Amino acid sequence: MSPEHIPKEAPRTKPRSFYNNPRNRALFYQLLLLLGLAYFFYSIVSNALANMEARGIKSGFDFLFTASGFDILMTLIPYDATSTYGRTFVVGLLNTILVSIIGIVLATIVGFIMGVAYFSRNWLIKRLSIVYVETFRNIPLLLQVFFWYFAVLAALPGAKDSISIGESIFLNVRGLFYPSVEEQSGANIVYASVVLAFIVIFLLRKWARKRQDETGQQFPILSTSLGILFALPLLTLFIMGVPFYLDYPLLGRFNISGGTSIIPELMALVVALTVYTGAFIAEAVRAGVQSVAHGQTEAARSLGLSERRIMSLIIVPQAMRVIVPLLNSEYQSLVKNSTLATAIGYPDLFTVFVGTSLNQTGQAIEIVFMTMAVYFVINMTISFIMNRFNDSVALVERK
Amino acid sequence: MREFKPQPALPAPIQNVGIIGWLRENLFPNIPNTIVSLVLLAFFVTVIPDLFDWLFFSADWIGASQEACTGEGACWVFVSAWMQQFIYGSYTDSEIWRVNVCLVTLGLVIAAPYMLPNELRNKIGLPLFLLFPFIGAAFLDGRLFGLEYVSTDYWGGFSLNIFLAAASIIIAFPLSFLWALGRRSDMPFVRSVCVVLIEFFRGVPVLALFFMGSVMLPLFFPEGTNVDKLLRVWIVLILFMSGYMAEVFRGGFQAIPQGQYEAADSLGLSYWQKTLLIILPQVIKVSMPNILATFIMLFKNTTFLLIIGIFEILSTTQTALTNSNWLEGHAAEGYLFVALVFWVCCFGMSMISANIERKLDTSHRS
Secondary structure (H helix, E strand, C coil): CCHHHCCCCCCCCCCCCCCCCHHHHHHHHHHHHHHHHHHHHHHHHHHHHHHHHHHCCCCCCHHHHCECCCCCCCCCCCCCCCCEHHHHHHHHHHHHHHHHHHHHHHHHHHHHHHHHHCCCCCHHHHHHHHHHHHHHHCCCHHHHHHHHHHHHHHHCCCHHHCEEECCCEEEECCEEEECEEEECCCHHHHHHHHHHHHHHHHHHHHHHHHHHHHHCCCCCHHHHHHHHHHHHHHHHHHHCCCCEEEECCEECCCCEECCEEECHHHHHHHHHHHHHHHHHHHHHHHHHHHHCCHHHHHHHHHCCCCHHHHHHHHHHHHHHHHHHHHHHHHHHHHHHHHHHHHHHCCCCHHHHHHHHHHHHHCCHHHHHHHHHHHHHHHHHHHHHHHHHHHHHHCCCCCC | CCCCCCCCCCCCCCCCCHHHHHHHHHCCCCHHHHHHHHHHHHHHHHHHHHHHHHHHHCCECCCCCHHHCCCCCCECHHHHHCHHHHHHCCCCHHHHHHHHHHHHHHHHHHHHHHHCCHHHHHHHHHHHHHHHHHHHHHHHHCCCCCCCCCCHHHCCHHHHHHHHHHHHHHHHHHHHHHHHHHHHCCCHHHHHHHHHHHHHHHHCCHHHHHHHHHHHHHHHCCCCCCCCHHHHHHHHHHHHHHHHHHHHHHHHHHHCCHHHHHHHHHCCCCHHHHHHHHHHHHHHHHHHHHHHHHHHHHHHHHHHHHHHCCCEHHHHHHHHHCCHHHCCCCHHHHHHHHHHHHHHHHHHHHHHHHHHHHHHCCCCCC
């Protein structure tokens, strides 16, 4: 066929219209959105300014440097009624971080135990795991917080008839009291020895890996590390003549003096967060282990690996690829859910800042945005750490 | 030559079959497992009889006031006496039928797509579904229909939890779909606005959002306008839900093969025809289990409204517990009842979700 038989594209009668050009349309829509947003923000800002003036609410962050005038139930740093709102913020933030860290650690432990329990050969343990997950996952967290706080902890005996374990740990309606460790001179050397132990272990691991790469010989790294970790500090402890003593709580007539205590609000919140998030983590662990194809186990068995090594070398590393992203979101929701502290009065950031401080100053916009920003930053940090961790467990493909 | 006559098979050893075999296999396979089983059994044997005794046998069931609670066990009279409050809040007695009508309609609207014939589904079922939140709210309010006006201050109880959750997710459906589309858009400004919206509503604690709705939103409206508190909360719930759903839809979009888009393009469909007729149905199909999971989360989170003073079921329970006629400590009964109600709903929904997942699984995995 000669070229002239190929139908030529019909010549454009007119150039593509300006309106039908996708580039112009995209520009137009985005301009529209920009204008809409600009109008939206302009109107809320002008409304907010007018409203605040009408109600006599101050704006700006000056309030952070004025005295707050209220006390806080539990503080990790010194604080009293003359402290500033800025310090209130820090106290609340530290309490939030405290409850989040305890919650994350305990929920991970509970979640992993319950998740692995699902694969138990033991019928009872397997049922227990299923019942645990299905029960606590499907009940609102706030209800669980209330249950532990108002139904369980409030039903504990008063200080006089405290439940005591060996006259050193007391549990009563005011909280859990336990001996505190007080340091004497020389304690710093013991702390230094712990740090030293970690450094030694780190160097040892490096050396062992290098030796294995070069000679192929393995070094019993785990047992040696554990040995160093315990032996070195213990040795220093005894050489220094145990520079610590225990301050036991003493049961008085109406209250308990001495020792350290955990307030019931913190206990209720931690228990509820642990149990609730633990159920979700257990589910994630179960999904992770199930995602590893059975052929992997069979292949490992046929290579002659022991059941324990199959678990630690074959199943867990592959399951982690599924588990870690899920853990990431569970940790973030745990931190967000810790704001429920405000329902039972545990003085976390939300309670002391969005609760009390906002009531006293009325500066809703600054306070709510500061609080949101804090939770945002905490969650970004968790996400960053977990993504790093995820990179280390992710599948390394051949390039 | 003797003919080979197979002997009849011997019966399986008694310790490997039947109850004994099952017990050996599942409870006592080895020493550590046996110890654990025995400990757990001992625990159940000591706890369960007492628990059942408290829950059922020694419990008080009949009566109307606290005087009826004489037994050692649970006082279910507390729950039955407050039942109406738990379900309907302080909604006007004579108008409770409206709440019931609303709940039944909700059920019908959800079931409609399954019952209506194909051609009516999109014409009737879909608009009804999308309009339900507005019509339902107006009906409960009453003024628009010429019924007795019931202020939102009196709405409450479990029906409010259900209504708020359902009304929020229904409106969040189209909104979050738009956000998800925006996040995939080629237009950089649209994309970044959507990313900021989605990440904001996902990254901030829902409680902070509720506070924003109750203390900050009034500042943003023009002076003098008084927007109903429940309406503000509803807006916050919709936006919160949209953030999560947009991510669910994004996952759904990623699961649609590129060929679907190309096929739609080559048929000459416009952007919206392609999106609504080809992509959306498939996205909804693959994301259905996740949508339900998100809904369960939202449904449980409606209890958080207690903190800003909305009388949902948990808030009603707290009120009942501090009522001067019921001060003898019925916290355990009240919380157990609420827990049971939520558990039944959420567990039911997760069963449905698992069921749908199995039914929709038309993938070629064998």
